Amino acid sequence: xxxxxxxxxxxxxxxxxxxxxxxxxxxxxxxxxxxxxxxxxxxxxxxxxxxxxxxxxxxxxxxxxxxxxxxxxxxxxxxxxxxxxxxxxxxxxxxxxxxxxxxxxxxxxxxxxxxxxxxxxxxxxxxxxxxxxxxxxxxxxxxxxxxxxxxxxxxxxxxxxxxxxxxxxxxxxxxxxxxxxxxxxxxxxxxxxxxxxxxxxxxxxxxxxxxxxxxxxxxxxxxxxxxxxxxxxxxxxxxxxxxxxxxxxxxxxxxxxxxxxxxxxxxxxxxxxxxxxxxxxxxxxxxxxxxx
Ligand code: 13P
Numbered sequence: 001x002x003x004x005x006x007x008x009x010x011x012x013x014x015x016x017x018x019x020x021x022x023x024x025x026x027x028x029x030x031x032x033x034x035x036x037x038x039x040x041x042x043x044x045x046x047x048x049x050x051x052x053x054x055x056x057x058x059x060x061x062x063x064x065x066x067x068x069x070x071x072x073x074x075x076x077x078x079x080x081x082x083x084x085x086x087x088x089x090x091x092x093x094x095x096x097x098x099x100x101x102x103x104x105x106x107x108x109x110x111x112x113x114x115x116x117x118x119x120x121x122x123x124x125x126x127x128x129x130x131x132x133x134x135x136x137x138x139x140x141x142x143x144x145x146x147x148x149x150x151x152x153x154x155x156x157x158x159x160x161x162x163x164x165x166x167x168x169x170x171x172x173x174x175x176x177x178x179x180x181x182x183x184x185x186x187x188x189x190x191x192x193x194x195x196x197x198x199x200x201x202x203x204x205x206x207x208x209x210x211x212x213x214x215x216x217x218x219x220x221x222x223x224x225x226x227x228x229x230x231x232x233x234x235x236x237x238x239x240x241x242x243x244x245x246x247x248x249x250x251x252x253x254x255x256x257x258x259x260x261x262x263x264x265x266x267x268x269x270x271x272x273x274x275x276x277x278x279x280x281x282x283x284x285x286x287x288x289x290x291x292x
Contacts, residue, residue: 005098009169017283048096078099130228134150142233170201236267239264
């Protein structure tokens, strides 16, 4: 079942759980997320970054839509870190049900103006919009981008941003970065700041850089308004680490049906654990989609 982000996250926000948003840049990852969601009876978000759609091409979205629509559990197809209005319109045409307008690198007023424009376009056709205020960090190895220095979200500005733009969800900068953290980097989630943002803003909040953080901090973040958690690195590492091992064990193998199943299985197990951690396991029934 395919739905938009606003409807999907309203249930999560009200019931204090978060839905995992997983980057899918090939058919294996789609299979990983759909299988894990069905096994856990959990809602899930399939997200595609502009770098990823350039890799797999627009036709790939038809495959993702087919997989999501036929499933008994609820799914959203989401544009991760759209940078331009062209990214937004391309994604709407491709059939995404949610888009992110990430203008967080721009000055506050310009960020608001561009995000508002994205909202006007997307809402006309029932597509939800995520905005970002503050900047998420970036670690080596991730293609997601992000800033060298984290600029934390200001709670008062967040209230104005949400009110002015009409966004459905807000990505907040509270200490996380995309990718794996070097040992020297402070990557603790600033729960105090998150609590202040949550007090001022009454829409679901989004945590980017959901990999490589302590479980307890993730649990606390979900307690304080985080209803969507973006996760890419942990899932991809589970998959590719197993694929490397399989390739080493079978140096002459070349068939996907020999090489892929173990890697897919490893990533499914990882995603299932994350669904348990985020509290979304078993929550598909809250969407009243018939028997699941
Ligand atoms: P990680 O790669 O750190 O999980 O971050 C993913 C993300 O935030 C995508 O927007």
